[in-house]
Amino acid sequence: MSKDYNDSFIVTFWERIFYYLSKISIFYWVRKIAKNKGYFLVDAWVLGNILLSFLAVVSTYYINSRFKAIFWIILIYGVLRVFEIIVYQVNVLFFDRIRTKKNKREYKIKSVTRTIILLLHNFVEIMLWYSVMMICLLKIGGNFPDDSSVWDFIRANILNVTIFNADEIEQIAGSKNSTIANLIFFENITGLFMTLLCLARFINLLPPVESEEEM
Template sequence: MNESNNTEGFILIVWVWKTIIQFLSRISVFDIVRRSISFASWEAKRKYLFVDIWVLAHTLLSVLSIIIMRYSSIGVIKQILFYYGILRVFEIFIYQLKINLLDNYEENATLRSYRRSILLLIHNFMEIIFWFTASYEFLMNWFDVADRSTSLIQAFYMSFVTMTTFGPPNFNIDNNPAMVIIMIQSVLGLFMTVVSIARFISMLPTPKSHVLIENRNDTPLS
């Protein structure tokens, strides 16, 4: 028999994670801004435009924060950017969890555009790398690198390698807090890599085949 989403009944583990993710999604600057400007009452096109601007602006901010961490002598600004970067990375992680575990399974779930969805995911992936680059530059004394005069390049390399590979790094870690940061980015890198691959594969266009049985059949199995 076919079963719809409306008849699946109560599933405890789904309810638990849905509750946790919805609660954690409130720990977000975007959520605060969205509530303050009555975002829910906006028309759809305006919402999508606002999200696009938000993502682009934060990608730019993450790049600027790297430069500020390297060349600014104002410690307060560096600390603000460091902690804001932590919050922003957390926000991206929870958002991706929400999208992939909750929103995509809602009834009548739709996308503005497949290409837009992939581009936003790429921006999120790169933004995490940039925020961690800024963090490593800010905390460079926690790491043993060969040449501190090129710490900006070292910080980006550390972030990129930690985010995209799982082998041993070519830098030494001097204390436990630094190890925690590396582990957090490694976990985020694994999660974002899996999400990215799954999203890319699921959104690849499927050409029609001359062999009829090979054409995609969306009819659910009985």
């Protein structure tokens, strides 16, 4: 059969890429080992990781800068977790429905409300992991500012992810720190994706609520 070069291939192309990227995921292997595809494991994973990200912010702030191996381990996990969230959200947003239909099954989600709550958990977790990354990078680089509190790091990264305001990060790390400048860039891209695409997409699906005037 000859190939029709008038057909579009871009959706299939990116669907395959994100299918394989989803395998570079800690949770993918957790589910495979646990042989569990239920909702409880997903909810527990999200809640557990948001708690872990908060504990990581506090612990990395107070751990002595000499223990660089610890910072590298936590930094790598944080990067993998943010990567996992982004890939997962892209799959949910664009490709899971397509894969389900290819397998001749009906595509359904458990609940729109649940999906948005989990998405908000992911959003907060990303802010915390970026705070962890910033602390780790500064301590590994040997230029950690002792006059900044834990909350200063968290607040600076929340502002950068949500409203793209990097002023506080630059005040803490210095505007000439190229590593932190790259971190700021990735934070902005992540915040743009999570806010404009994911939240806008799923909040629009919330069931309408009748008002007293309408009734």
